[in-house]
Amino acid sequence: MLADQQFLRIPGPTPIPPSVQRAMNQTMIGHRGQEAKDLIQNIRPRLKPIFGTGQDVMVIAGSGTAGLETAVVNVAQPNDEVLVVVTGSFGDRFTKICEAYQLQTHIINVPWGEAVQPEQIEAYLKQHPSIKVVFTTFCETSTGVLNPIKEIASVVHQLSEALLVVDGVSCIGGVESRMDEWGVDVLITGSQKALMLPAGLTFVAASERAWKVIKENPRPRFYLNLSSYQNKLQEDSTPFTPALSLLFGLDQVLNLIEEEGFSEVVKRHELMKNMTRSACKALGVPLLTSDETASPTVTAIKPGDFDSEQFRKTVKQEFGLTLAGGQQQLKGKIFRIGHMGYTSPSDVLQTISLLEMGLYRIGKEVELGKGVAAAQAVYLNQ
Amino acid sequence: MLADQQFLRIPGPTPIPPSVQRAMNQTMIGHRGQEAKDLIQNIRPRLKPIFGTGQDVMVIAGSGTAGLETAVVNVAQPNDEVLVVVTGSFGDRFTKICEAYQLQTHIINVPWGEAVQPEQIEAYLKQHPSIKVVFTTFCETSTGVLNPIKEIASVVHQLSEALLVVDGVSCIGGVESRMDEWGVDVLITGSQKALMLPAGLTFVAASERAWKVIKENPRPRFYLNLSSYQNKLQEDSTPFTPALSLLFGLDQVLNLIEEEGFSEVVKRHELMKNMTRSACKALGVPLLTSDETASPTVTAIKPGDFDSEQFRKTVKQEFGLTLAGGQQQLKGKIFRIGHMGYTSPSDVLQTISLLEMGLYRIGKEVELGKGVAAAQAVYLNQ
Amino acid sequence: MLADQQFLRIPGPTPIPPSVQRAMNQTMIGHRGQEAKDLIQNIRPRLKPIFGTGQDVMVIAGSGTAGLETAVVNVAQPNDEVLVVVTGSFGDRFTKICEAYQLQTHIINVPWGEAVQPEQIEAYLKQHPSIKVVFTTFCETSTGVLNPIKEIASVVHQLSEALLVVDGVSCIGGVESRMDEWGVDVLITGSQKALMLPAGLTFVAASERAWKVIKENPRPRFYLNLSSYQNKLQEDSTPFTPALSLLFGLDQVLNLIEEEGFSEVVKRHELMKNMTRSACKALGVPLLTSDETASPTVTAIKPGDFDSEQFRKTVKQEFGLTLAGGQQQLKGKIFRIGHMGYTSPSDVLQTISLLEMGLYRIGKEVELGKGVAAAQAVYLNQ
Amino acid sequence: MLADQQFLRIPGPTPIPPSVQRAMNQTMIGHRGQEAKDLIQNIRPRLKPIFGTGQDVMVIAGSGTAGLETAVVNVAQPNDEVLVVVTGSFGDRFTKICEAYQLQTHIINVPWGEAVQPEQIEAYLKQHPSIKVVFTTFCETSTGVLNPIKEIASVVHQLSEALLVVDGVSCIGGVESRMDEWGVDVLITGSQKALMLPAGLTFVAASERAWKVIKENPRPRFYLNLSSYQNKLQEDSTPFTPALSLLFGLDQVLNLIEEEGFSEVVKRHELMKNMTRSACKALGVPLLTSDETASPTVTAIKPGDFDSEQFRKTVKQEFGLTLAGGQQQLKGKIFRIGHMGYTSPSDVLQTISLLEMGLYRIGKEVELGKGVAAAQAVYLNQ
The missing domain is CATH 3.40.640.10 (Type I PLP-dependent aspartate aminotransferase-like (Major domain))
Structure with missing residues (x-):
């Protein structure tokens, strides 16, 4: 790091x-x-x-x-x-x-x-x-x-x-x-x-x-x-x-x-949501929320087959990537990725690439690059 | 300026x-x-x-x-x-x-x-x-x-x-x-x-x-x-x-x-108070408070023979020196000099020298340097 | 952007x-x-x-x-x-x-x-x-x-x-x-x-x-x-x-x-080189230099089938990604990716993901995510 | 300090x-x-x-x-x-x-x-x-x-x-x-x-x-x-x-x-020179140069009756005021005050007030406030 x-x-x-x-x-x-x-x-x-x-x-x-x-x-x-x-x-x-x-x-x-x-x-x-x-x-x-x-x-x-x-x-x-x-x-x-x-x-x-x-x-x-x-x-x-x-x-x-234009800012957040979600789907990582109800600013993931806290700790230590855990009844059950404010589609791609590596590190089978590719496709086809 | x-x-x-x-x-x-x-x-x-x-x-x-x-x-x-x-x-x-x-x-x-x-x-x-x-x-x-x-x-x-x-x-x-x-x-x-x-x-x-x-x-x-x-x-x-x-x-x-030592910080504030007050006395500028009750962090001046608001405006425009006015019942009747936090005896001397020039500018008779001298004397005899 | x-x-x-x-x-x-x-x-x-x-x-x-x-x-x-x-x-x-x-x-x-x-x-x-x-x-x-x-x-x-x-x-x-x-x-x-x-x-x-x-x-x-x-x-x-x-x-x-340890700094640069090169190979983007002679700090790419200047302009405008062009006899013929100093493997992944999108944007057939995957594999197998 | x-x-x-x-x-x-x-x-x-x-x-x-x-x-x-x-x-x-x-x-x-x-x-x-x-x-x-x-x-x-x-x-x-x-x-x-x-x-x-x-x-x-x-x-x-x-x-x-206007900048430097020199004269501190040849940006002082290096050391330690010493043949014989660039007449007043205190500290007889008063007079009569 x-x-x-x-x-x-x-x-x-x-x-x-x-x-x-x-x-x-x-x-x-x-x-x-x-x-x-x-x-x-x-x-x-x-x-x-x-x-x-x-x-x-x-x-x-x-x-x-x-x-x-x-x-x-x-x-x-x-x-x-x-x-x-x-x-x-x-x-x-x-x-x-x-x-x-x-x-x-x-x-x-x-x-x-x-x-x-x-x-x-x-x-x-x-x-x-x-x-x-x-x-x-x-x-x-x-x-x-x-x-x-x-x-x-x-x-x-x-x-x-x-x-x-x-x-x-x-x-x-x-x-x-x-x-x-x-x-x-x-x-x-x-x-x-x-x-x-x-x-x-x-x-x-x-x-x-x-x-x-x-x-x-x-x-x-x-x-x-x-x-x-x-x-x-x-x-x-x-x-x-x-x-x-x-x-x-x-x-x-x-x-x-x-400077960016507020409507462009809004579009960027929508795009970052879609990129993040598509990546998770491509990677087989379960999303907590439905497409219809998902926020453009934060995406929650509810892992079925891995420990979200272990995952968060791994990406923090190895890549300096800070993700949020769950709160109250969701504590230990989900993790959350913020994609808002001073964050770009390019940052989302980076985050996804680190997510893939983190999953690999904790032993989850993951097809490397697949999440990134899905996110890129969303970006390119917007 | x-x-x-x-x-x-x-x-x-x-x-x-x-x-x-x-x-x-x-x-x-x-x-x-x-x-x-x-x-x-x-x-x-x-x-x-x-x-x-x-x-x-x-x-x-x-x-x-x-x-x-x-x-x-x-x-x-x-x-x-x-x-x-x-x-x-x-x-x-x-x-x-x-x-x-x-x-x-x-x-x-x-x-x-x-x-x-x-x-x-x-x-x-x-x-x-x-x-x-x-x-x-x-x-x-x-x-x-x-x-x-x-x-x-x-x-x-x-x-x-x-x-x-x-x-x-x-x-x-x-x-x-x-x-x-x-x-x-x-x-x-x-x-x-x-x-x-x-x-x-x-x-x-x-x-x-x-x-x-x-x-x-x-x-x-x-x-x-x-x-x-x-x-x-x-x-x-x-x-x-x-x-x-x-x-x-x-x-x-x-x-x-x-680094400075908290007791030294306290002494510095006490000193800045004494310097400011001595300067005002030397200049014949009336203080609002008595020596016994004066705060080490702020000094209020109650001008007898000049307009405190005109004075504040003058020093702000000409020297970039911001002083505070009075509040509520004291509005327009006093002005206040802060001497706390990131402020040193050297800053007090500068402030006093600008105070003297501001008084001169608004037409008050003032013996230039007299306030500074009084403040210096306090500093040197502490 | x-x-x-x-x-x-x-x-x-x-x-x-x-x-x-x-x-x-x-x-x-x-x-x-x-x-x-x-x-x-x-x-x-x-x-x-x-x-x-x-x-x-x-x-x-x-x-x-x-x-x-x-x-x-x-x-x-x-x-x-x-x-x-x-x-x-x-x-x-x-x-x-x-x-x-x-x-x-x-x-x-x-x-x-x-x-x-x-x-x-x-x-x-x-x-x-x-x-x-x-x-x-x-x-x-x-x-x-x-x-x-x-x-x-x-x-x-x-x-x-x-x-x-x-x-x-x-x-x-x-x-x-x-x-x-x-x-x-x-x-x-x-x-x-x-x-x-x-x-x-x-x-x-x-x-x-x-x-x-x-x-x-x-x-x-x-x-x-x-x-x-x-x-x-x-x-x-x-x-x-x-x-x-x-x-x-x-x-x-x-x-x-x-803090990082100089030998770790050296390893990081070697790793970033290998990640970048593997990604380019996976994407079919020709490298100017051989593996044996490549520098850990900068990678030059010599496109066979696309215009490097158009590519550079595209990624700059769309993603704010600044890449270097060729100099003197290589002007217009290559582009160069710096991966040195305050740059991490995570940054390399981001750069590769943007490289893929840039290639797509200028019309080159590219399998999205493939370069990233190759770079990730290098990282994970180091 | x-x-x-x-x-x-x-x-x-x-x-x-x-x-x-x-x-x-x-x-x-x-x-x-x-x-x-x-x-x-x-x-x-x-x-x-x-x-x-x-x-x-x-x-x-x-x-x-x-x-x-x-x-x-x-x-x-x-x-x-x-x-x-x-x-x-x-x-x-x-x-x-x-x-x-x-x-x-x-x-x-x-x-x-x-x-x-x-x-x-x-x-x-x-x-x-x-x-x-x-x-x-x-x-x-x-x-x-x-x-x-x-x-x-x-x-x-x-x-x-x-x-x-x-x-x-x-x-x-x-x-x-x-x-x-x-x-x-x-x-x-x-x-x-x-x-x-x-x-x-x-x-x-x-x-x-x-x-x-x-x-x-x-x-x-x-x-x-x-x-x-x-x-x-x-x-x-x-x-x-x-x-x-x-x-x-x-x-x-x-x-x-x-923003200030270049001609105003020039005037400010001229003023700072005159303030500094008048102060020194008022304090009986000998100037190295004549009025006709003095620079608006720096003033050299050649003490007759005190040690310039001891003086510099004193004001540095006690007030954090850095003055320059002499160079080559003037080493130890003069000290120099810079008054250029991001420096104002207000800063000159402060410097003079510290100069006075430094002189006092090293045992020179000095009428406190006199230098400041002289500098103020120059400022006010410009």
Whole structure:
């Protein structure tokens, strides 16, 4: 293994582009001066197309979970009935947050590895018309499922006045998102996934309907009070000291996305998904999710005949390739390949080639080059 | 003014040392792998002497205000009576957080620019024995006052069972702190002040007594639930994705502090305070605070005969020198010079020399070099 | 193509490891102070094993060609008869330098793509016993041939008193070099190849025999006077201002080499050569050089049935993959893949996978994955 | 002393601006591809105004001395009579190079610390009409003298056909240079002085008259053959691998100079000189040079009543302030303060304040603040 070389192929944190790294090194500035205002003003409008909204996107210093909690404490009023759609461990996190806040929490448990079917939500809401908020996950990081948000939004709004909150942490920036058009009320993401930054920022946008609820919501909250952020954003500022080095980087991330073209970015992620999946199929390595429900940003593999932890350890030690394991009920049962953010089809080919060698190393019969060939074919025939 | 040169002399964010900048550029790693564990394990014990505690210091991704809120939501139980000692705008922030959480909030309002006298707290607690938590500020950033925490702790514990929460955001890392010895129950700081990092991390340590309350506290909380951080820290991990690039930097910050020696760091801050104050006195520029109550990390100046905003604008435009203005009731009435973190006595001399020139520029009669001479004398006679 | 992603796979300049990049960012220092002395002292002994010598290695600010000229002007006395072994464009450069200095220049012209046979040199020296210096190339960058320096040295020293000068620019740091044991008199390299730095440094070591000639050589020279460097190196200094940022980087390069182990570095380069060659063979892409003479650092491909320039342009535009073209008589006829320095077997697999796709793109029939599979097999069976 | 803080105030190497540092971190590129062409094309026209010429400026990888030698070997033909004007150690270096190349070297020795008087050259050339090249120094780094190049050029061209070669290493980029207008035939500089880069590049421009001589000059030379650089520059390329990371930085240096405005840069250097000198006078610290001959980039101080080496050691150890000592005959007798490149009037004030404290520390009686006051007065009355 080459000293100082690492291949980080997990569903976040993801590698930082060199120009973003350089941007984060800019000389520190005061957070209340003109330079900071200019920076925020420059970032502000350019986040909107990535979320697919005309609303402002709030940027909060904190992990993605802080963003999830922001949604809960701002849109769910005390004693509200809420519905959480759990398709994996990050859906489960919504449950935990809702329960921590003593909401009347309904849960739709979907087998991990599957997407929720909008009909399930439809049926549930029919039975429970008093539900005020539906919490769901766009890309479920823990399984690599991309839930059908557009369709979910459609059934939610058809049947109820409930707000739809979507955790987009592990896909926004890598998939098409039409928050306004689809009718998503709150959309959350984090910096360390498709947005190519270190962890430390979470992003939250809310619909007009959601803002109305937020502003009337009597629930105690302070640091995560979305209204404070909105108020200050009108002056291109923040209520609390912003994580400026990450904002320096975010500005350059937006440059990179615009240089490539956001629709091209989305296509690239779709392509990387298809390449990864075709490779796995060609190699006879079982995928956790179906083609229809697979996320463009992360692919989960559920080995039938080898030990995923031994495999992960092998590729880490021998090639410096970091893959993610399973979480909670999937711990030890799956591994996950991230292909988002600063990752290219060329990187996917490299990852597949290392996957093949890792399989060989742990004794699995594998036809070398077959996965790569399948991925190449996908690329060439796109 | 030299292109690409800035002198950031505000009480946070502060300049980043070059070696810390480089450290933050380390190749991104997985947050659940061995590298992250090693990093956290390396940082963990070295934060303790800076806080002056044998307890673990929790590191949370968020602004300093998230740290303040962490204290409130973890130690104050619903309906608790609490006392907030307000000596400036950050004491006021504690009030706002307590009120947001509907605590029965008592307030001791100290004129801004003065320190609280422990006797005031003593008297108040005698009258209100049901107070469960006292919130106070170590260095009040908005005025440059350093409140007498040791003495405060003494009266608090003598009189009551109340927990003492201390906001140390703008001084921890630059002043002596003996949390355990003094009897501070919760001590909070942030990354972007004396700790020489970009904003984005807040640090919270709690005493054994505080932990007992925290663990029994039924108040809803999730992202800021201190117990989650403590539990995960036992495995050198974090409950939510940590802001890894800042942790890379923190590791190097600790190297720098240890290289200089923490007691030397403390002396350097004391010296910078004395240099700055002597210079102001020599120049006839009125200080907001008394010598006895002045903070080693920030000095507030209350001009009698010139416009502080015009002055700040002048030195910014002509020399690239960023000073802080006043906040809230002090807005437009004072300006503040930060001298903490990656700042040396040599930098103070430079700042004073620019201060003199700025005063001249706005038409104030000033004997050039007199402030510098006074600061030099302090340095040389230390 | 992903914005901000480039794959630089030419035989120099080569990619810079991230930790070397960071090291080069160290705060500038005086070149005559203790810090500079410490730096040079730290570098000095650690260059020797890479050259395979007990002699000091001089570090000169300049391109590799400055190093070649250093050899010529220091060891060849005016009017000397010298022999240049030309196996490609860098052998040719030696000829040009020798001719510029009006030496009586004999040339052995070896067909480009072949290595010289020691017997050729043996025969030539027998016929021309008055030859004082033999100039030869270790790795001929322009063809990817590694000339048999050990055997060449053996015949040279057996037959004559001639000094043997070896251009190791495109291989030292990636291949075994036993300068002292083999009897190489002057060995030269550059920073931007296997030594993983930007261009700007050239390195020259000389044997005791060579030093004797150098010191008595009356030829005018100043900046490239090797004796000046040797004299100053005794005090861990340089005669002229050194390129300090590159020396900062060099120090870290040596750390990386030592961390991996230099013999492991050599094995890695050998492996990357074998992987690349096996892949080309599997794909039916003709190699310019034979297995016996191929360099571990660069592989030249001589396409029979496709246009190498069109191919290079295609992979550059579509994948950001930079390959080198042919030089001089090989211009437009070959392309070259660099696999040296900060390049791993994993990078080779990626390069091969892109090579396959590039071939497909320009219309060549290619069995996708076959080259990758061959390279993987080499890796796994090493 | 603050860990990780250094004040580098020597006449080169000089501090690197942060944005230049970042620019040098750009991902490495091939030196023969379009990116390199674009880079060179972007740099090429922007160097000309800094030299004050319509001619191309050649950029060569090497130290400043390589640039001096480039001048010698390109314009002086074998056996030429040449005149070297020696006003310090870098004039002396020209002598050594000329003598190394066995030129008939005439020398005008000017006492170190004084500028040459054009009349001296006039008289000399009258007596020696066969002199073909006059070598002189613009800013003599070792003494801080700025020789009157305009006047020298005038007498040289009035009296003879000799070419005028000027070593501008330690001032070009910080002083006005009108190469074409004044009639300078060869002008040389280096990267690590007023051009704010690490060492490793030297720059050479030649007049039309000089090019004529260069092209007909039969002297052997190769790496430093200026014609090779000129030829390749027509294609925005270089004959040998360029030091790309430094070129990345150079591009940003030119941005910074243009942002400030080159005439402003020149004024800033003039101002820094006057500030430094006034401070020294106010402090009773004797200057080596007269006001009329002092360079805007470096000031030499010749202490009457204290030990300059002890002083330098003291300020280095206590404040991290690096000053330069004397060279050759001035060793131990003077010290030098650099104020060029990435240095501002604010930095000069800081340096003066540390100078005062250093003088105090070594026991010299000094009125604190007096030097700073004098420097401030210069700044404010400009």
